[in-house]
Amino acid sequence: MARAVTRNARIGWTIAAWAVALLIFFPILYTIITSLKSEQEAIAGFDLIPSFTLESYQTVQSQNNYWRPFMNSVILSVGSTLLALVVAIPAAWAMAFSPTKRTKDILMWMLSTKMMPAVAVLVPIYLIFLRTGLMDTRIGLTILLMLINLPIVVWMLYTYFREIPGEILEAARMDGASLRDEILYVLTPMAIPGIASTLLLNIILAWNEAFWTIQLTTTKAAPLSAFIASFSSPQGLFWAKLSAASVMAIAPILVLGWFSQKQLVRGLTFGAVK
Numbered sequence: 001m002a003r004a005v006t007r008n009a010r011i012g013w014t015i016a017a018w019a020v021a022l023l024i025f026f027p028i029l030y031t032i033i034t035s036l037k038s039e040q041e042a043i044a045g046f047d048l049i050p051s052f053t054l055e056s057y058q059t060v061q062s063q064n065n066y067w068r069p070f071m072n073s074v075i076l077s078v079g080s081t082l083l084a085l086v087v088a089i090p091a092a093w094a095m096a097f098s099p100t101k102r103t104k105d106i107l108m109w110m111l112s113t114k115m116m117p118a119v120a121v122l123v124p125i126y127l128i129f130l131r132t133g134l135m136d137t138r139i140g141l142t143i144l145l146m147l148i149n150l151p152i153v154v155w156m157l158y159t160y161f162r163e164i165p166g167e168i169l170e171a172a173r174m175d176g177a178s179l180r181d182e183i184l185y186v187l188t189p190m191a192i193p194g195i196a197s198t199l200l201l202n203i204i205l206a207w208n209e210a211f212w213t214i215q216l217t218t219t220k221a222a223p224l225s226a227f228i229a230s231f232s233s234p235q236g237l238f239w240a241k242l243s244a245a246s247v248m249a250i251a252p253i254l255v256l257g258w259f260s261q262k263q264l265v266r267g268l269t270f271g272a273v274k
Helices: 001-036 039-044 053-061 067-097 103-115 118-132 136-160 164-174 179-190 192-208 212-215 226-227 239-259 261-268
Strands: none
Touching: 001 136, 001 192, 001 239, 039 239, 053 212, 067 103, 067 136, 067 226, 067 239, 103 136, 103 239, 118 136, 118 179, 136 212, 164 192, 164 239, 179 239, 192 212, 212 226, 226 239
């Protein structure tokens, strides 16, 4: 009897998990379907059976150069992530292995900056970018995206580093390891799963950032998020072309997430109670 109940519960949880997954995936599926319709069919209304035309993709590619914003997205997401790791690894090491009474307060303060509406600091950041010549530049956006996601990166690395026994680092110091050697050759290799998951998550966050990339770019440094926004015009929304541009923008990050899901899950559960 107990086995039957356990089996039924397992089946019920599996069905519920599939239902939630399909519910989450449906907007992406409908965007793909809409991108395969003609503009007239897309405007007509809700229909899950497209005409399977690639006209919208051809129009998007002919009217806008897809590869330039694609390369901008790659450079901005990867560059800001690597820069964040350079800053966050020493910071997380210091807070994990040399904590003070204010360590938790500092971490909470850093996390609280993520709760502030971005529009609240739009004017000062816009003026800073304008007066320093960083407007519509990859360097400016890379630094900004790094600073935006830095609190999350520090928090995640701090959590992973806390699970590493401090005695290992002490043994390295006794063997003559410098601070640089301790971080590069002892701490970092042991925390590779956590660092990898942090890297992947930060790339996804930077890739999906739309507010700042639209406000602070025009053409030169505009990534794929601004590329999508360019299909909103005073004449209205062209749903099929907008959907095609959206699919072209999210496809690379979906593929990355699909192939790295095992590493991402392993990193996110690194140090969890077994």
